[in-house]
Amino acid sequence: MxxxxxxxxxxxxxxxxxxxxxxxxxxxxxxxxxxxxxxxxxxxxxxxxxxxxxxxxxxPPVAATLGQVADLMTSHEFYAQLGTTAYRVLIGFSLAFVTSAVLGTAMGKSRRVESFFEMFILIGTSQPGLFMAMILLVALGLKESTAIVVLAYLATPLITVNFWQGSKALDRSLGEVAQVFGYSRRAVVRHVLLPQLLTPAFAGLRTGLGITWKYVVIVESIGLTDGIGYQVTRSFQLFDLQSVIAWTIGFMAFVLFLEYAVIRPVERRLFAWRDRPGGRLRPETHRDPAKESDHG
Structure with missing residues (x-):
């Protein structure tokens, strides 16, 4: 003792x-x-x-523009337009992320699936996004559902790459060991596969959100009549550079808030197990046979 x-x-x-x-x-x-x-x-x-x-x-001068930014971010119009844009990003990104998770994992596990979709991924990661947005807007119509389809299509190949490479890098021996010790398929997925896919999943999340935030503004600029992109284009057509900058700063402030207040805290919580001190303390603990044999 x-x-x-x-x-x-x-x-x-x-x-x-x-x-x-x-x-x-x-x-x-x-x-x-x-x-x-x-x-x-x-x-x-x-x-x-x-x-x-x-x-x-x-x-435009700094003080005047920042004053307009303050007025804009305290107005109802800004949040109405931002909500419209954020809704399109949320739906388009969600469709792309789910599709990419399934497709990328399948490509990492099957050579036939990989060979079939490889050309789609290569084309999708190198195609001019603006051109594809124009083609789809003309083909499907200038409406909100088209904007969502465009965002999902443009983001899917880039997110898929992360799941594809992450799935190929899985340590499959861990799953075999878990099965030897009697783990159920559900337990293997939860405790062995998902922790290994968290890193590529978060890489895909950041890549996908970055792409959808960029292209939603482009789609709204060239084909829609509301949203942040439309407001920026409208100000540009009126040669109002100060308003262009003000809308841009407000938009980027929201993106930064989402990154630092939502995504990073969730990431730290999910990956907290990698920084726990317990794993580093165990090697420093030395057994003392003399003390352990003391039954005092």
């Missing part, structure tokens, strides 16, 4: 290690926030220099 002194010693060592690991994490968070703040400051300084010295009279 392990003595109380040995347990206290192990507990104290574990607390010291955990505290030493937490301090660099806090410092790292502070440094990242400082770096992001420095980037924003440099951007604003470059904008001020360009609008005051290089493109004076062409590029």
């Amino acid at each position: 392990t003595s109380f002194g040995a347990l206290a010693e192990r507990y104290g060592r574990a607390r010291r290690v955990a505290r030493n690991q937490a301090m660099p994490a806090a410092d790292s968070t502070t440094s990242r926030l400082a770096a992001r703040g420095a980037f924003v400051l440099c951007f604003l300084l470059a904008w001020w220099a360009a609008s005051s010295l290089v493109l004076r009279g062409v590029l």
